[in-house]
Amino acid sequence: MELSVSNHSLSPLSEPETYLTQLLATVTAAVPTALALPALRQTATALVQEQTFPSPRQEAWRFSDLSGLLALAFQVAEPPSPSALEAIAAIPARPETANSRLVFVNGVYVEALSSRSALPEAVVVGSLATLYAQPDLQPEIERHLAQAQGHNEVFTALNTAGFQDAALIWVPRSVELSVPIQLVHYSLPVPEQTPVIAQPRTLVMAAANSSLTLIEEYHSLGEGHCFTNAVSEIWLAANAQVHHVRLQDEAKTTFHIAKTAVTQARDSFYSCTAIDLGARLARHHLETYQTGEQTNTRLYGLSAIAGDQLADTQSLISLSQPYGSADQLHKCIVGDRAHAVFSGKIYVPREAQHTHAAQLNRNLLLSNKSRVDTKPQLEIIADNVKCAHGATVSQLEADEIFYLQSRGINAEQAQRLLIYGFAMEIVEKIPVDSLRESLTQRVNQWMS
Structure with a gap:
């Protein structure tokens, strides 16, 4: 070399x-x-x-x-x-x-x-x-x-x-x-x-x-x-x-x-x-x-950070031709003093008629000091489209933890199970078995 x-x-x-x-x-x-x-x-x-x-x-x-x-x-x-x-x-x-x-x-x-x-x-x-x-x-x-x-x-x-x-x-x-x-x-x-x-x-x-x-x-x-x-x-x-x-x-x-x-x-x-x-x-x-026409885009993302980490995702989906479709789901798990950022934009000009696009950013905060800034955006000039976008920011729900405890799972295990389920919706999209399995282990290690 x-x-x-x-x-x-x-x-x-x-x-x-x-x-x-x-x-x-x-x-x-x-x-x-x-x-x-x-x-x-x-x-x-x-x-x-x-x-x-x-x-x-x-x-x-x-x-x-x-x-x-x-x-x-x-x-x-x-x-x-x-x-x-x-x-x-x-x-x-x-x-x-x-x-x-x-x-x-x-x-x-x-x-x-x-x-x-x-x-x-x-x-x-x-x-x-x-x-x-x-x-x-x-x-x-x-x-x-x-x-x-x-x-x-x-x-x-x-x-x-x-x-x-x-x-x-x-x-x-x-x-x-x-x-x-x-x-x-x-x-x-x-x-x-x-x-x-x-x-x-x-x-x-x-x-x-x-x-x-x-x-x-x-x-x-x-x-x-x-x-x-x-x-x-x-x-x-x-x-x-x-x-x-x-x-x-x-x-x-x-x-x-x-x-x-x-x-x-x-x-x-x-x-x-x-x-x-x-x-x-x-x-x-x-x-x-x-x-080109009839183009299909699927974007999935997961940021799992802790300590003083910063994870910033800047996303752009530009649909410039008719009959295109796009779907995006980005998730963030944020612990300790970490900071997650998501800024996503879907652009649909006048030429891109009959397009379908959706964008969702879901965020899970695990501490009172963790932070997320999210900005999903739609810029639509075409008039015959179906587009949606949204964002959620939440913590672990007490009633979900209580429900799992009522089924014999202790509080710590219940929290881990909820975090695991939140992350695996993205990890399961990976088409390579060994990588998907190693990332599952990596998520478990990250939560420990």
């Missing part, structure tokens, strides 16, 4: 504008020659330079305080040691994806830890740094990479300007994959005491009439300070199907900011089950753009 190391370093406690400039210099200095992509990088660099570092004074960032980032001098990581790679290799692989997975460490592909033997030869799965030079793939990559709507957001542009490698998945026309593809991203401070920035990148292209299941996971090794700035672009051609599961379970010393941009052509189906359990601050922009 080859990785360039930046000579630029950030000064802690910098002014926000200076900090953003330094951060941009840090990540662009580490771009490998094989992925220079000068036009793409220059455009992204200009987009970052035009913007300011986000602050709570901006409405979109009102509840996501990034001042903790300003106190850390992030650098691009050095290559991991053999012992670190051995530690990752010792982590058991999921049986469904043992031979259909890509592993990245600090945003850089590790061939020795990856396996693609279960995938058909026609399917392209691998490292962008390796595959970009192939003449038959290059036009498709250039037509899709960093071309999704929303690419000008500041951290998305920062990723485009300085990502070092990317996961590339291309499923050809009419190919239906029977095994899921897993992307595993590890954040690892190297050396251990140095705060590091990693910029995972994913490009998925599902051709017409194809289907796949994608498992995207984020984990940490060690407790050092890390900043994960991830971007995933998913393109669905006509009648394609993508079932996407996204798990973020990084260390509580990590800042995790991510963008998932999904573009759907006519008759396509996209589902996403997003689980946020880790990180000190986790902010996920999930944006889906329906660009």
Whole structure:
């Protein structure tokens, strides 16, 4: 694994504008020659330079305080040691994806830890740094990479300007994959005491009439300070199907900011089950753009946080053509002094007649100091649609606990059972058995 190391370093406690400039210099200095992509990088660099570092004074960032980032001098990581790679290799692989997975460490592909033997030869799965030079793939990559709507957001542009490698998945026309593809991203401070920035990148292209299941996971090794700035672009051609599961379970010393941009052509189906359990601050922009008629989108989310964690989900569903449908259910379980945020928008322009869309955010507060801010939104210009949205914020109901106690269950077990039932409505949407079972155990551990 080859990785360039930046000579630029950030000064802690910098002014926000200076900090953003330094951060941009840090990540662009580490771009490998094989992925220079000068036009793409220059455009992204200009987009970052035009913007300011986000602050709570901006409405979109009102509840996501990034001042903790300003106190850390992030650098691009050095290559991991053999012992670190051995530690990752010792982590058991999921049986469904043992031979259909890509592993990245600090945003850089590790061939020795990856396996693609279960995938058909026609399917392209691998490292962008390796595959970009192939003449038959290059036009498709250039037509899709960093071309999704929303690419000008500041951290998305920062990723485009300085990502070092990317996961590339291309499923050809009419190919239906029977095994899921897993992307595993590890954040690892190297050396251990140095705060590091990693910029995972994913490009998925599902051709017409194809289907796949994608498992995207984020984990940490060690407790050092890390900043994960991830971007995933998913393109669905006509009648394609993508079932996407996204798990973020990084260390509580990590800042995790991510963008998932999904573009759907006519008759396509996209589902996403997003689980946020880790990180000190986790902010996920999930944006889906329906660009064709009769498009179907299903979004499910669960944020289960405690301590001083912040989980912020920013969601956009854009239905731009007739006969589209969308359904979203996002749940938050908030304990201790944690803070959950949900801001979801469904946009239905005049052209999107005969659409059906629903959005619901349900929140469960487990302490008097926990907090949730929720803002479901509908922006409808079309006049022949069926749309609904709502939000609930509640605590564990005393009468429900009493009812369970009357059936011989003690108060503590009753509380656990209610929390478990609240969370499992989302976890049960996951189509991969081993992941669903491990998340069930993770929810039980989280409640203990």
